[in-house]
Amino acid sequence: MSAASPCPRRPRILFVDDQRDVAVTLSKLLPKGSFECRFADDGEAALTRLSAEAFDLAVVDLRMPPDDWGGLWLLRELSERGLAIDTLVLSGEGGQSETIEAMRLAHDFVMKDKAAIELPERIQDVLARSQRSRADFAVNQLPTPIALPYQRMQVPLDRESQLRASLMTAEAVARFCALAAVSAIRTEGPLDQSVLTHLVRPSFGTWQEICRRLLPQVRDRVLVRWIEAVCVTEANAVVQHRNDVVHGGGAPASGWDGALADVLGWLDWFVLTARTSTPLELVVAGPMAFTGSTYSVDLAVLAGxxxxxxxxxxxVATPLVTGRVYLQSAGGYVDMWPLVLADGAPTGDWTVKVVDGFQQSRHGETSTTDRLKYVDLSTGARDTSAQHQLGELLSGREP
Structure with a gap:
């Protein structure tokens, strides 16, 4: 989705005010049906929702619980936790030092006595800047297996080509989340081999099914949010449009424009989810040294x-394997080998490959010696010559 295109879904706004009637009145200033409005009655309730759900914007009153300046408390907490959530502050006290700090932490500011006139336009301005920020975030900060397809999607094309590029990006998102889920579950114990039935000829729908099956077992809260975004009802339309285009051989039932709006809307939702969560990154483990109590390791970030x-x-408390790719979050490091491979050097660019199924040696039969298939993210080429086998995926170690 280009930065200039309109948001193809209804933005979600959280109004945070201890006076619910005031918050509801403010929400009615917005065009009816154009936004999805939700409410929180104090800073702590808002923090709980903003930590667990994706919102395009939080409209925050400064004077509310906890304490006298609960809105400022909320802004500080969001900043300290690294939650990149766009905020607009409402206040009736423009000269207070607390108000000045809030103006520094928030993305915009409106005096309460001018809200009826200024709030709708200010909200639109913040949302427009937020959409541009999400596009920049997707291209430059999302893990490379998602960012590279997203970059290619930005090239201006005709509607049919745009839809095909957006479908490839959507599949890249679902594939990455599924592979991350497989890697996370594998650290807890043996992987259920029934999952492998979805990997013979994977597509968006099969990656989504893997996410659904493994979601209840994933413990990392950030990864859970990413996987949940793949499993939402709106993503089902992506599956249908892909089937129409790939298997139907023609225009989707809803037309090129309608299908494109569906796919871009879901992609924008996923990027919003990722941007407003605690960071989740891919890293490559480099040289490492034991310090006596921990291991000091160089990590190269695979982003953009x-x-x-x-x-x-x-x-790190336990050693990482040099050259391997890990999923890093607040919960620690998850080994992605051999699902994600990276070749490179600290002074050059990385070549990143991701698993995209496996080659059955016998039709209809699965063997641990079946070869994994990869996609080279730099070229888009399919690589069936890799030496890695299905048994390595199951065990998480080399044979």
Whole structure:
């Protein structure tokens, strides 16, 4: 979705005010049916919702619980937790030091006595900037297996080509979340081999099904939010449009424009979910040294186009395998090998490959010696010559 295109879904706004009637009145200033409005009665309730759900914007009153300046407390908490949620502050006290700090932390500010006139336009302005920020975030900060297809989607094309590119990006999102779920579950114990039936000829629908099946077992809260975004009802339309285009051989039932709006709307929802969550990153483990109590390791971040930058030094309790790709979150490091592979050097760019099924040696039969198939994210080429086998995926270690 280009930065200039309109948001193809209804934005979600959280109004945070201890006076619910005031918050409801403010929400009615917006065009009817154009937004999905929700409410929280104090800063703590808002923080709970904003930590667990995706919102395009939070409209925050400063004077409310907890304490006297609960709105400022909320803004501080969002900042300290690294939650990149766009906020607009309402206040009737423009000269207070607390108000000045809130103006620094928030994305915009409206005096309460001018809200009836200024609030709708200010909300639209913040949402427009937020959409541009999401596009930049998707291209430059999302993990490379998602960011590279997203970058290619930005090239201006005719409607049919745009839809096909957006469907490929949607599949890349679902595939990454499914592979992350498989990797996370594998750390807890043996992987259910029935999952493999979906990997012979994977597509958006099969990756989505893997996400649905594994979601109840995933413990990492951030990864759960990403997987939930793949499983929402709106994503089912993506499956239908893909089947229409790929298997039907013609225009989707809802037409090119309608289908494109559905796919872009879901992609925008996923990017919003990722941007407003605690960061989830792909990293490559580099040189490592034991410090006596922990291991100090250099980590290269695989984000955007996977162009190498200075590695990040981190201390880990258990050693990482040099050269392997890990999913990093607040919960620790999940080994993605051999589902995601990266070749490169600290001074160059990375070549990243992701699993896209496996090659059965015998039709209809699955063997641990079946070869994994990969997609080279730099070229889009399919790689069936890799030496990695299905048994390595199941065990998480080399044979």
């Amino acid at each position: 186009a996977a162009q190498s930058v200075a590695p990040v030094r981190a201390d």
